[in-house]
Amino acid sequence: MxxxxxxxxxxxxxxxxxxAPDVFDQRDEDGIVVLLDALPPDALRSQVENAAxxxxALAIEVVK
Structure with missing residues (x-):
């Protein structure tokens, strides 16, 4: 993924x-998303898909 x-x-x-707090964070200054792990383990798949x-704003894409 x-x-x-x-x-x-x-x-x-x-x-x-x-x-999905292990995969996403936000910048302090403006709240824009920060990607912590572009290739998270499959164990986090449901969390990441839920986040998307x-x-x-549909700003998250999950490629399988």
């Missing part, structure tokens, strides 16, 4: 961080 984020789309809602689904 590979995770791709589009910082330009991100609105800083933070849903990704709540859903919850993103209001």
């Amino acid at each position: 590979k995770v791709i984020i589009d910082e330009d789309k991100c609105v800083g809602a933070g849903q990704c961080v709540l859903a 689904a919850l993103c209001p």
Whole structure:
């Protein structure tokens, strides 16, 4: 699994961080998503897919 984020789309809602804190974080200054692990283990797949689904800006893509 590979995770791709589009910082330009991100609105800083933070849903990704709540859903998958081992994979996503937010910048302190503006709340934009920070990708902590572009190739997370399969054990985190459901969390990452949930984070992508919850993103209001559709800024997260999960490639299988």
